[in-house]
Amino acid sequence: MADLLLQLASSSRARRVVRTLGLPIPMPTTLVRGDGPWQRQPLAGRSVVVAPGDSPLRAAVDDVARAMGAEASGERPWAAVFDATGLEAPEQLRGLFDAFQPLMKTLATSGRLVVLGRPVQDVSSVAEAATQRALEGFVKSCGREVGRRGATANLVQVQPGAEERLQATLRFLLSPRSAFVSGQPLRVDGVCAAPPRVPLEQPLAGKVALVTGAARGIGRAIAGALSREGAQVVILDRPDDAEEGEAVAREVGGRFLGCDVTAPDAAATVAAHLRDGPGHVDVVVHNAGVTRDKTLAKMRPEQWDLTLAVNLSAIVRLTEGLDPLIADHGRIVCLSSIAGLAGNVGQTNYAASKAGVIGFVQALAPRVAERGIAVNAIAPGFIETRMTKAIPAATREVARRLSNLAQGGLPTDVAEVATFLSSPGASGLTGQTLRVCGGNFVGR
Ligand code: NAD
Numbered sequence: 181m182a183d184l185l186l187q188l189a190s191s192s193r194a195r196r197v198v199r200t201l202g203l204p205i206p207m208p209t210t211l212v213r214g215d216g217p218w219q220r221q222p223l224a225g226r227s228v229v230v231a232p233g234d235s236p237l238r239a240a241v242d243d244v245a246r247a248m249g250a251e252a253s254g255e256r257p258w259a260a261v262f263d264a265t266g267l268e269a270p271e272q273l274r275g276l277f278d279a280f281q282p283l284m285k286t287l288a289t290s291g292r293l294v295v296l297g298r299p300v301q302d303v304s305s306v307a308e309a310a311t312q313r314a315l316e317g318f319v320k321s322c323g324r325e326v327g328r329r330g331a332t333a334n335l336v337q338v339q340p341g342a343e344e345r346l347q348a349t350l351r352f353l354l355s356p357r358s359a360f361v362s363g364q365p366l367r368v369d370g371v372c373a374a375p376p377r378v379p380l381e382q383p384l385a386g387k388v389a390l391v392t393g394a395a396r397g398i399g400r401a402i403a404g405a406l407s408r409e410g411a412q413v414v415i416l417d418r419p420d421d422a423e424e425g426e427a428v429a430r431e432v433g434g435r436f437l438g439c440d441v442t443a444p445d446a447a448a449t450v451a452a453h454l455r456d457g458p459g460h461v462d463v464v465v466h467n468a469g470v471t472r473d474k475t476l477a478k479m480r481p482e483q484w485d486l487t488l489a490v491n492l493s494a495i496v497r498l499t500e501g502l503d504p505l506i507a508d509h510g511r512i513v514c515l516s517s518i519a520g521l522a523g524n525v526g527q528t529n530y531a532a533s534k535a536g537v538i539g540f541v542q543a544l545a546p547r548v549a550e551r552g553i554a555v556n557a558i559a560p561g562f563i564e565t566r567m568t569k570a571i572p573a574a575t576r577e578v579a580r581r582l583s584n585l586a587q588g589g590l591p592t593d594v595a596e597v598a599t600f601l602s603s604p605g606a607s608g609l610t611g612q613t614l615r616v617c618g619g620n621f622v623g624r
Contacts (some may be wrong), residue, residue: 208587209330212290214357214596217408220380221249222355226258226288231279235263237296237343244350247380257283259292259354264315265338267297268308276318290330294353295319296346299337299367312337316365323363323619327584332362332619339369348378348605357600360561360593362584362619368608371545373552375509375604383603385410388458390450392416392441392498393468395424397565398515401591402465405599407432411463414453416441441468441494442486447501460507463602466495466514466537471567473526484529491533495540509552511602514541515594516557518617534559538613545611554610556601561617562588583618 214222228250230241241261242252250258262279280293287293297315298308315335323333334353338346345368352358353366379385389406393399395417403413412434417425419438429436435457439449454461470490472483495514506512519527520534541557548555562568562579568588571579580588597616600606 208585209289209328211330211359211585211587212356213359213590213592214355218381218383221247222351222357223258224249227251227254227256228354229253229257229260229279229283231260231262232275236266237263237338237346240343240346241296241350244347245354248351248354250354256286256288257291258288259294260287261294261296261350261354263296264312265296265298267311267315268303268305270307270311270314273311273314273318276315280322284325287326287329287331290356290359291326292331292354292358293319293322293326293333294350295333295335297335297337299339299369302339319365320363320619324584327362327619328586330359330585332358332584334358334361334363335365337365337367339367342368342370342608345370345374345605345608348600348603349608351380351605352600357596359596360583360585360589360616360618361597361614362617364615364619366609366614367612369610370608372549372554372607372610373509374607375552378603378605382410383605384463384599387411387462387602388414388454388460389463389465389602390414390416390454390461390502391465391467392494395421395428397567398560398563398591398594399465399467400428401595402467402598403428403432403434405592405595406463406465406602407434409599409603411602412458414450414457414461416450417468441498442489446494447498450498451501451505454502454505460505461502461510462507463511463513464499464502464506465598465602466498466512467598468494469515469567471527471530471570473530475526476528479529487529488533488536491530492536492540495537499540499544506548506553509604509607511606512541512544512548512553512555513598513601514555514557516559516613518559518561518615518620521559521613521615541613542611549610552607554601554607556606556609556611557613558594558597558601559613559615559617560589560594561615561620563594563616564588564590583620585618587618589616589618 228245319335389411394415425436516537517534
């Protein structure tokens with residue numbers, strides 16, 4: 181079902197009525213999203229304000245903004261970046277206020293606020309830890325305030341020594357492709373070996389990608405985005421979904437593989453398919469997932485079993501089975517959910533499986549880091565797909581409104597994050613879970 185409030189919001193008359201009546205209904209803004217393949221200068225014609233003047237990463241941030249085609253000043257800045265990596269005492273947080281407060285009225289619709297900080301575990305004093313942690317509260321609240329205008333606010337915690345890996349993450353967050361990521365702390369570190377080359381365009385040229393559950397919804401969007409950036413994609417879905425799967429394969433110029441990920445021989449089937457074709461895989465996206473919602477009191481054992489089998493056990497077994505075929509500097513992306521971070525009534529099975537995914541990426545990341553393989557999870561909030569169509573209408577509307585952006589996300593929003601995490605430049609992120617929820621109310 182189309183979002184009723186999004187439809188209303190596109191009518192100026194309806195907006196006026198809602199405002200006049202003072203209804204407590206957030207009216208969603210149409211988000212600016214990325215279009216077509218990655219561009220070298222996605223911010224051409226836009227401006228990015230960088231502050232403060234003398235901070236440790238100032239020059240690096242200026243370089244990124246310039247390379248993206250941005251100008252240093254403009255009446256309605258598209259984005260502002262505050263480098264707080266040098267802040268060591270709470271009093272210095274005043275610099276954040278001074279830099280961002282004047283921007284709150286002038287920031288462009290659907291614009292971006294980014295704060296750079298340090299991971300709290302990497303700082304040397306208690307005062308510095310308090311100061312750095314304060315940035316999280318600031319960014320999450322800022323995200324809520326600017327969300328009404330479709331804008332986002334995020335925090336990048338740069339580990340000392342990993343500064344040269346900041347570029348790709350900053351490019352992604354400043355670009356329109358991060359439209360539904362807000363209130364999110366991301367850590368850039370040096371855990372995973374860096375690739376020899378980080379292309380800014382066609383980042384996945386020559387790469388082989390496998391996407392499970394790709395016949396529809398988020399998986400289909402991910403397959404399309406990976407292929408758009410140059411990857412050769414294997415579309416995996418259940419044999420019963422062959423018709424839709426074949427259609428997606430044609431759409432993205434890839435190959436369909438009918439396989440139930442819970443089958444005992446699933447890993448062997450996928451491995452044989454890859455060996456018959458390219459012989460290896462660079463990107464594995466574990467997207468296949470199901471819900472079987474019931475309160476625990478009413479849940480049947482088969483509902484528990486299926487949800488855990490598809491959403492978690494299959495990821496563990498498939499990754500183990502494919503390990504010898506995953507190339508150096510490969511990427512593994514797993515679909516978790518904000519339900520895995522916060523829990524949800526009627527989703528003990530689903531939330532357990534999705535929290536398990538978070539544990540999986542945390543544990544696997546250091547084990548494959550030497551091979552340059554990065555492993556991350558994505559925790560979508562409410563995304564408009566068949567899965568969320570199954571939610572009762574009233575609950576569905578409430579779920580949409582819970583995001584800072586007052587709307588549900590689109591499959592493409594998750595696909596853009598999955599593509600970024602699959603790219604060579606994302607080597608600075610591993611073992612992490614990125615929420616793609618428009619700053620929804622839950623989780624870290
Ligand atoms: P969807 O139901 O539209 O698509 C899921 C796909 O997985 C389907 O094509 C289905 O056939 C496939 N699949 C299911 N069981 C399978 C199996 N045993 N073997 C192979 N394929 C199988 O769902 P979606 O909304 O696109 O969700 C994609 C992923 O994102 C899921 O892991 C889901 O849990 C997660 N997620 C979605 C949302 C949301 O709001 N839509 C929110 C949080 C997380």
